[in-house]
Amino acid sequence: MPFIEWSDDYNTGIFDIDKEHRRLFALINDIYDKAEVGSAETSVKATIEALVDYVNYHFDREETLMDACCYHDTESHKLEHRRLRSQVEAYRTLYERNPESFDMADFIEFLIYWIQDHILQSDMAYVPYVRRRVAGIAWEASLQIPPKRLAD
Numbered sequence: 001m002p003f004i005e006w007s008d009d010y011n012t013g014i015f016d017i018d019k020e021h022r023r024l025f026a027l028i029n030d031i032y033d034k035a036e037v038g039s040a041e042t043s044v045k046a047t048i049e050a051l052v053d054y055v056n057y058h059f060d061r062e063e064t065l066m067d068a069c070c071y072h073d074t075e076s077h078k079l080e081h082r083r084l085r086s087q088v089e090a091y092r093t094l095y096e097r098n099p100e101s102f103d104m105a106d107f108i109e110f111l112i113y114w115i116q117d118h119i120l121q122s123d124m125a126y127v128p129y130v131r132r133r134v135a136g137i138a139w140e141a142s143l144q145i146p147p148k149r150l151a152d
Helices: 015-037 041-068 074-097 104-143
Strands: none
Touching (some): 015 104, 041 074, 041 104
């Protein structure tokens, strides 16, 4: 059983974002599992590196989406991303410097709070803007399709 489980509460309804969020859950669970069984430092380090890389990838994609949808609070959301990137990077640096004294429980607690709060609060706030933009694109595209003629 995963340490932190995905539930429908986290679904944004945006396929790629939900897929990326699920990947973040998997990476957090992987870090937790490796810490619990006492995996080698190199294995834990590699998973933390993968998490940092994926956080950066995901945040970049999310910010591009918010910009494209003219989300009114994009700058605030980007600032939150910068703070979170910085915190995750700081944990990585701490682990690399001294894995024996690294507070894994604190790191896991931070990750869980961050992912739950960020998705349920910050990310859900931009979802209506994305949906409206997608609906607008679909409507614009439908106007380009010639109407069907009914058979006589």
